[in-house]
Amino acid sequence: xxxxxxxxxxxxxxxxxxxxxxxxxxxxxxxxxxxxxxxxxxxxxxxxxxxxxxxxxxxxxxxxxxxxxxxxxxxxxxxxxxxxxxxxxxxxxxxxxxxxxxxxxxxxxxxxxxxxxxxxxxxxxxxxxxxxxxxxxxxxxxxxxxxxxxxxxxxxxxxxxxxxxxxxxxxxxxxxxxxxxxxxxxxxxxxxxxxxxxxxxxxxxxxxxxxxxxxxxxxxxxxxxxx
Amino acid sequence: xxxxxxxxxxxxxxxxxxxxxxxxxxxxxxxxxxxxxxxxxxxxxxxxxxxxxxxxxxxxxxxxxxxxxxxxxxxxxxxxxxxxxxxxxxxxxxxxxxxxxxxxxxxxxxxxxxxxxxxxxxxxxxxxxxxxxxxxxxxxxxxxxxxxxxxxxxxxxxxxxxxxxxxxxxxxxxxxxxxxxxxxxxxxxxxxxxxxxxxxxxxxxxxxxxxxxx
Numbered sequence: 001x002x003x004x005x006x007x008x009x010x011x012x013x014x015x016x017x018x019x020x021x022x023x024x025x026x027x028x029x030x031x032x033x034x035x036x037x038x039x040x041x042x043x044x045x046x047x048x049x050x051x052x053x054x055x056x057x058x059x060x061x062x063x064x065x066x067x068x069x070x071x072x073x074x075x076x077x078x079x080x081x082x083x084x085x086x087x088x089x090x091x092x093x094x095x096x097x098x099x100x101x102x103x104x105x106x107x108x109x110x111x112x113x114x115x116x117x118x119x120x121x122x123x124x125x126x127x128x129x130x131x132x133x134x135x136x137x138x139x140x141x142x143x144x145x146x147x148x149x150x151x152x153x154x155x156x157x158x159x160x161x162x163x164x165x166x167x168x169x170x171x172x173x174x175x176x177x178x179x180x181x182x183x184x185x186x187x188x189x190x191x192x193x194x195x196x197x198x199x200x201x202x203x204x205x206x207x208x209x210x211x212x213x214x215x216x217x218x219x220x221x222x223x224x225x226x227x
Numbered sequence: 228x229x230x231x232x233x234x235x236x237x238x239x240x241x242x243x244x245x246x247x248x249x250x251x252x253x254x255x256x257x258x259x260x261x262x263x264x265x266x267x268x269x270x271x272x273x274x275x276x277x278x279x280x281x282x283x284x285x286x287x288x289x290x291x292x293x294x295x296x297x298x299x300x301x302x303x304x305x306x307x308x309x310x311x312x313x314x315x316x317x318x319x320x321x322x323x324x325x326x327x328x329x330x331x332x333x334x335x336x337x338x339x340x341x342x343x344x345x346x347x348x349x350x351x352x353x354x355x356x357x358x359x360x361x362x363x364x365x366x367x368x369x370x371x372x373x374x375x376x377x378x379x380x381x382x383x384x385x386x387x388x389x390x391x392x393x394x395x396x397x398x399x400x401x402x403x404x405x406x407x408x409x410x411x412x413x414x415x416x417x418x419x420x421x422x423x424x425x426x427x428x429x430x431x432x433x434x435x436x437x438x439x440x441x
Contacts, residue, residue, distance in 0.1 A: 025273040025292075026273070028289070028291070028292055051310070055296075074350060075352055075353075076351065077349060078350060078352070079295075079296060084347065084349070094350075096348075096350045097351065098352075098354075098356050099351065099353045100314020100315075100353065102310075103309075103310035103314055104314065106311075107311040120318070120356055120359060121355050123387060124386065124387045124389070124390075125386050168288060168290045168291045168301075168307050169271070169290060169291050169307065170290040171274050171308070171309050172310050173310050176310060
């Protein structure tokens with residue numbers, strides 16, 4: 001049941017054209033080390049799902065600037081002028097969702113479902129008239145669940161089984177994405193023995209986690225310090 | 228634009244007992260201005276309830292930011308949660324007041340603040356859900372854009388964030404309430420005449436007998 005693996009080996013399992021959910025809201029919770037390995041290995045034609053685009057020359061912005069991403073499914077890129085310009089120049093496709101709808105699409109997939117009904121954005125251009133439905137006396141729209149091939153997650157603590165604990169505002173999309181992707185790769189700041197984690201305080205149960213990259217290992221330490 | 232004037236006026240909207248969400252930009256600056264005596268829970272949509280400004284640089288936790296990316300602290304009684312819980316709180320109307328910025332607003336209280344096609348589209352973020360589901364929505368913006376055009380329009384031209392959602396608009400020149408009858412002027416900035424304000428506002432304003440200044 002030991003899920004610890006070398007970062008090079010686990011990232012090498014990602015093919016060109018894969019869809020990858022990436023945790024984080026701004027810097028906190030962004031799996032920077034996994035992203036940097038993907039930049040190094042150079043997989044292309046990727047679809048990335050992340051709340052934001054990080055900032056210029058940081059996190060997934062590097063992958064976008066390097067031309068590895070065809071499509072970004074996101075909520076807000078206002079803090080990244082580089083990606084806004086690339087979107088305007090049609091160098092990357094960007095699909096926007098209201099932040100909580102994006103979260104709910106991911107949560108819904110993580111719960112093994114296929115969609116939900118909402119009234120958010122009914123009066124706006126995000127509403128596809130073909131997906132309107134009358135339900136319980138209300139006009140609503142159908143929003144589909146959002147699955148992905150892989151998830152890159154950043155957690156503060158894990159045991160070797162993959163029971164995860166996140167830190168403060170670094171939680172954000174991480175626990176949702178850890179449930180919605182078919183193959184979940186987690187980078188962790190600290191590996192702890194299982195008996196040191198209180199089962200009542202686990203945020204993501206180990207069943208959802210496939211692979212763990214321990215950032216404490218010497219080969220990653222320099223990268224960690226550079227973040 | 229007189230940022231200080233807008234924020235100072237906006238702070239008067241806050242009172243103990245409220246749960247408040249502050250949008251990226253001008254509104255998040257409110258945290259630096261409020262009295263510590265106010266018993267308010269600031270919700271930040273990246274996953275916390277109970278944000279406050281950091282006491283000093285040494286207390287920075289790199290994993291603890293507000294939705295605009297600024298380092299913050301937490302008050303007694305704070306909680307952390309994931310993004311789906313954060314927006315459950317918002318869509319269920321648990322936030323009493325949201326204060327956000329705007330590209331355009333109009334006389335029906337509609338809001339546009341996420342997309343200027345082909346030029347600057349930051350994206351929706353939490354704005355659509357906050358604007359549509361919070362009982363009280365206050366907009367902070369400059370009264371006119373850099374070219375002098377009014378941001379307070381008869382009808383929004385940009386893609387909408389939400390329709391008929393705004394309660395009050397606070398600019399550097401006026402405080403305006405959105406009512407069923409239209410926009411009602413409540414306060415005018417010191418040193419500005421009514422004629423000047425009307426001239427600089429695209430939407431018609433209802434002018435009551437008593438108008439405050441700020």
